[in-house]
Amino acid sequence: MLPLRLSAAALPAAALLLAAASTAASAHTHDTKTHDASTHDTKAHTTVPDIAGGGFETPAVPAxxxxxxxxxxxxxxxxxxGGNSVDLxxxxxxxxxxxxxxxxxxxxTSGSVSQEISTHPLTSYVVSFELAGNPAWAPALKTGELRxxxxxxxxxxxxxxxxxFRNxxxxxxxxxxxxxLKSSVTLTFASTSPGLGGPVIDDVRVRSCLLVLCPPVS
Known part of the structure; x- marks a missing residue:
């Protein structure tokens, strides 16, 4: 943190039917607000209800x-x-x-956070999140992995x-x-950067999609 530390291929028809049948209420659950599933193409996507705390709003950092x-x-x-530690x-x-x-x-130094989410068989999932980096510490290039x-x-x-900090x-x-075939998987965001300042993540969302209709990912 700061230099002065403070306390602190197409799917079989059966698979398509399975995936198309999955439904849910929201793309991302938040303590204070919920993202509207209507903002996504509902013909191509369904949503996953049980990613929790993707905005990292809880627990609150006490003033x-x-x-x-x-x-x-x-x-x-x-x-x-996991790992060494993280800073909310x-x-x-x-x-x-x-x-x-x-x-x-x-x-x-480098830490991680993980969460288990429910999954449907023969279904693909899109994970998205906002990425920045702690600007107070070297190295300038912050790296990590989604597992x-x-x-x-x-x-x-x-x-x-x-x-x-404001940019x-x-x-x-x-x-x-x-x-x-799994009924659940564990998502992990892990830093691969050394030192006190690492990659910064926010607004994690997960949604399911048919493999043939998943958006391209660069």
Missing amino acids: PSLFTTYLGGQAVGPWAG TSDRLWDAAEGSQSLDLNGS VDGVPVKTFSFDVTGHG MGYTRQTAVFTNL
């Missing part, structure tokens, strides 16, 4: 603290902390992508050069994975 550090093994709201950060320090809090994946059941499905990076420069990142 006047700028952030709260969670060690590996501690819960960060509905997320399970208030907009009193830097701007969130939405809401008033975001998550630095490095506390004292599904421990397997990386996307590597991501963000260069903080030219950015600051974080969040970019939307997406990844797709396909579930074959």
Whole structure:
């Protein structure tokens, strides 16, 4: 955180029918607001109801603290902390992508957060999130991974050069994975950067889609 640490291929017809039958209420559950599923193409997508705390709004960082550090093994709201530590950060320090809090994946050094979500068989899932980086500490290039059941499905990076606490420069990142038979999987966001400042994530969303109708992901 700051230099002065504060306390703290097409699917079989049967598979298509299975995936098309899945329905849910919202693309992302938030403590204070819910994203409207109508903002997505409902002919191509259905939504997953049980990603929780994707905006990192709970627990609240108590004023006047700028952030709260969670060690590996501690819960960060509905997320399970891993690695060394992470910092749940208030907009009193830097701007969130939405809401008033975001998550630095490095506390004292690289950490992670994980959450188990329910899945349907023979269905693909799109995970999206906002990405920036802690501008207070080197290195400038912050890196990390999105993993599904421990397997990386996307590597991501963000260069903080030219950015600051009120100009974080969040970019939307997406990844797709396909579930074959499991009833649930574990999503993990993990830093691969050393040091006190890592990649910053916010506004995590998950939605399901038919493989043949999934949007392209760069």
